[in-house]
Amino acid sequence: MLELSILGFLAEQPLHGYELKERIAALSGHVRPVSDGALYPAIKRLVAAGLLAERIEEGVSAAPRRMLSLTEAGRADLLRRLRTPKPVEISDQARFNTVLAFLRHLPDRREQAAVLRRRLDFLQEPSSFFYRGGRPVAAEEAGDLFRQGMLRVARATGQAERAWLAEAVAELERDA
Known part of the structure; x- marks a missing residue:
């Protein structure tokens, strides 16, 4: 990066x-x-x-x-x-932010949209910081105040990012 x-x-x-x-x-x-x-x-x-x-x-x-x-x-x-971008540059938030900071240099809006779509697809997969029995643990199942806080903040951030990505992809594809 x-x-x-x-x-x-x-x-x-x-x-x-x-x-x-x-x-x-x-x-x-x-x-x-x-x-x-x-x-x-x-x-x-x-x-x-x-x-x-x-x-x-x-x-x-x-x-x-x-x-x-x-x-x-x-x-x-x-x-x-x-x-x-490499898969880790899509899945890792800090690395993706670096890609995002310079994505405007890519002249083709369809190509910009494709990168954002890859991030959106990644974020659609259920995930967590914690797993139980091979499945992601939700905030309500965390068992302690601090892990619950981590998971609630991550969920809200993920929802906001997914909403923005969907809007940006739609705009880029409409203008392409």
Whole structure:
């Protein structure tokens, strides 16, 4: 997801590493903070793969800094990643939010709708944080106040997300 975030933010404008780190932290830092030890090697891999370009820009009152921008190959890779998110990028809420943050870069509304439909289909399957006898435990069956709270909040969040996804899919398919 770090690479998707890098490609997605650079699709919007060239940035230097610190700005990029700040934007990634704002998107997902509270869930999955990004360290320099993860970010800069990822940038180096993407540059080596020809997905990012680097240029040195003179600093105003600081040392020169490396500006990063997306190459055409990088844009193509971003679009490929957005068209075909991995199953975990659909099922994991934080990862799906990263896909969602950049889905607008996918130019085809039908393709956008297809990604949202995959998430909606996933959310239609019964699930829980807890299982008893191989079946999901509902909030009313949780047995303690705290697990009941977790399950009630998750149910309300899931209902709201499913409603939004259904509306968004309908809008995208209508406008396609």
